[in-house]
Amino acid sequence: MARTISYREALGEALAQEMERDESVIVLGEDNAGGAGSPGEDDAWGGVLGVTKGLYHRFPGRVLDTPISESAFVGAAIGAATSGLRPVAELMFIDFMGVCFDQIFNQAAKFRYMFGGKAKTPVVIRTMYGAGLRAAAQHSQALYPIFTHIPGLKVVVPSSPYEAKGLLIQSIRDDDPVIFCEHKAMYDVTGDVPEDSYTIPFGEAGVVRDGDDVTIVAIGRMVSVAEEAAKQLAESGVEAEIIDPRTTSPLDTETILESVENTGRLVVVDEATPRCNLATDISALVAKEAFGSLRAPIEMVTAPHTPVPFSDALEDLYIPDAQRVANAVKTVVEWKR
Amino acid sequence: MNDAIRKVVMPKWGLSMTSGKVTEWIASEGDEIADGDDLAEIDTDKIAGALESADEGVLRRIIAQVGEDVPVGATIALIAPADVPDAELDEAALLAREELDSGAVAEVAGPVTGSVEVDGRTVCFAALGEGEETVVLVHGYGGDKNSWLFVQEPLSQSHTVYALDLPGHGESTKDVGDGSLDVLAGAVLGLLAERGIERAHLVGHSLGGAVVVAAAAREPARVASLTLIAPAGFGSRINAGYLRGFAEARSRRELKPHLAALFADPGQVTRQLADDLMRYKRLDGVDKALGALLGTLLDGDEPALDVAPLLSEVDVPVAVVWGRQDAVLPATNGEGLDDVEYVERAGHMVHLEQPNAVVVAVNAVTNRR
Numbered sequence: 123m124a125r126t127i128s129y130r131e132a133l134g135e136a137l138a139q140e141m142e143r144d145e146s147v148i149v150l151g152e153d154n155a156g157g158a159g160s161p162g163e164d165d166a167w168g169g170v171l172g173v174t175k176g177l178y179h180r181f182p183g184r185v186l187d188t189p190i191s192e193s194a195f196v197g198a199a200i201g202a203a204t205s206g207l208r209p210v211a212e213l214m215f216i217d218f219m220g221v222c223f224d225q226i227f228n229q230a231a232k233f234r235y236m237f238g239g240k241a242k243t244p245v246v247i248r249t250m251y252g253a254g255l256r257a258a259a260q261h262s263q264a265l266y267p268i269f270t271h272i273p274g275l276k277v278v279v280p281s282s283p284y285e286a287k288g289l290l291i292q293s294i295r296d297d298d299p300v301i302f303c304e305h306k307a308m309y310d311v312t313g314d315v316p317e318d319s320y321t322i323p324f325g326e327a328g329v330v331r332d333g334d335d336v337t338i339v340a341i342g343r344m345v346s347v348a349e350e351a352a353k354q355l356a357e358s359g360v361e362a363e364i365i366d367p368r369t370t371s372p373l374d375t376e377t378i379l380e381s382v383e384n385t386g387r388l389v390v391v392d393e394a395t396p397r398c399n400l401a402t403d404i405s406a407l408v409a410k411e412a413f414g415s416l417r418a419p420i421e422m423v424t425a426p427h428t429p430v431p432f433s434d435a436l437e438d439l440y441i442p443d444a445q446r447v448a449n450a451v452k453t454v455v456e457w458k459r
Numbered sequence: 460m461n462d463a464i465r466k467v468v469m470p471k472w473g474l475s476m477t478s479g480k481v482t483e484w485i486a487s488e489g490d491e492i493a494d495g496d497d498l499a500e501i502d503t504d505k506i507a508g509a510l511e512s513a514d515e516g517v518l519r520r521i522i523a524q525v526g527e528d529v530p531v532g533a534t535i536a537l538i539a540p541a542d543v544p545d546a547e548l549d550e551a552a553l554l555a556r557e558e559l560d561s562g563a564v565a566e567v568a569g570p571v572t573g574s575v576e577v578d579g580r581t582v583c584f585a586a587l588g589e590g591e592e593t594v595v596l597v598h599g600y601g602g603d604k605n606s607w608l609f610v611q612e613p614l615s616q617s618h619t620v621y622a623l624d625l626p627g628h629g630e631s632t633k634d635v636g637d638g639s640l641d642v643l644a645g646a647v648l649g650l651l652a653e654r655g656i657e658r659a660h661l662v663g664h665s666l667g668g669a670v671v672v673a674a675a676a677r678e679p680a681r682v683a684s685l686t687l688i689a690p691a692g693f694g695s696r697i698n699a700g701y702l703r704g705f706a707e708a709r710s711r712r713e714l715k716p717h718l719a720a721l722f723a724d725p726g727q728v729t730r731q732l733a734d735d736l737m738r739y740k741r742l743d744g745v746d747k748a749l750g751a752l753l754g755t756l757l758d759g760d761e762p763a764l765d766v767a768p769l770l771s772e773v774d775v776p777v778a779v780v781w782g783r784q785d786a787v788l789p790a791t792n793g794e795g796l797d798d799v800e801y802v803e804r805a806g807h808m809v810h811l812e813q814p815n816a817v818v819v820a821v822n823a824v825t826n827r828r
Contacts (some may be wrong), residue, residue, distance in 0.1 A: 319743040
């Protein structure tokens, strides 16, 4: 039965249902249970944000707490994936991925290709991205574009509890390495989610709102920001179509292009810093493939090219908001040659 | 307020609807209104449809403006006989306007959802109304209880109305066993037994039409009447391409073109409809269920079901409603049946395109003795 649950609960339910269905699914990472190896309560944490809470006792031996050793446990997860398990590793902050780039970029992403299609690496790396929680420059980045850049990786950026569950189940069942990016400010966002297991395929964008005046492509948490902007815009008679790619790799280019061919205007909203991010990537795609349909230059709404500030006031200015999106839409709608 | 002044309120179409917008007033102030007349086009974030009048009289005042977001249950217009003085209507209109502006609209109770266990499967339902007699609505292939949204509410004014999810559909268990009519009819009869409903009027659309016939043949004492809407199991024609296309579509893009076969008006095929259907199709187990049921419906490209012999065993009032432009089970399939009500401007989904025709047919057959 569909009920309203949080993004956090949707992720936990996806993990539990897949662990129930398939014994080869395991979970590993820092504090996924919490308290392991020390006196006191086990399962004290359930991951830093409580996503894996309850799995430790329900699936004995299949939830592994690791030391603070990202390079080791991500490597272990990838190795386990090549030899028959379906590990879901939780790497707390996407900002810490740097210490295991070799395992991810040069090993996991290459196995299928370099072994002539004979190797599969069904590993999921769940990780938190994004600004807004006063977590400062080393814990707030939106680094999904880096992974999108690497052939051989699939990159998932869900925008709602419904997507979080269906895309995580799809990620676990997928035979390739998946970087699953959860926005840290979204865990308490709620929405309708079916109780049954379900999957959402990779490379199929969601159309969140229909409109004929402008296409807004928004990534992850920016989808809700775009929706807020679209509501404001509708009051002044501008109807925005909002496209949520759901996965940045593979990217559903067809849905984006079809929409721009109809509206003639594009605004891309991406929380990542502006050089080589999804906004530039999608803008380049549209400029090349749908140039003839464009009635105005493309607008990009992104973070500035700076580290995420620790000052509350500056961090609030750093993150794209509905007003900036609405202003960008006005710019493209009112543009005259 | 003068009892002769009747409020037209924003309807609640489906469990999740909390507000809606009038996109067009079909009737104007001063128009004579009959029961069932279309009053306005209403749009919600999910669906659009025409609001039909449940009263008769003159449309005296329009309260909700086009484009205004109005909570479910709020008064959007007033209907009254021509002899009610204008002053009284002005007063009622003022009150309604104030209620709308203040947002203090009492919440409207929607259908109550629940489930029963039948043969090891969970069968979910939504029930509305408190009438003495019970009507049970049975959807077709790939449908669910929400497909009756325009029909369940008007019928609930005089009946207790259940809409159920057949096995393999909606929120019910997705396992359909061998997918036979027997399994599906068993779910309908099981719902009646579990809910303590001794006798019910069964309404079935498409595959659901064949299901209710099978249920009536199996336990005739439990069935008070049958309303068959574009039922499967009669005649010799079936759109096998549509059925396979629906079952096999893997994305919104693949599915959408097939959905045009369901409606007379292609504008009914919205992105939202395709999205909602894909949400359903992506639930674990649905693929297998739709595959098994396809085997029940099709023998190669021909219809596999023939329930005419079963219907001839049943001695209850029967009504048949068919959309003239049905492109899934063509209306010519009704030729062997008595008293078929053919509905203009309706395709296969008569209850979505011309809901009033279905409401009238069900009300007529349930009153027949």
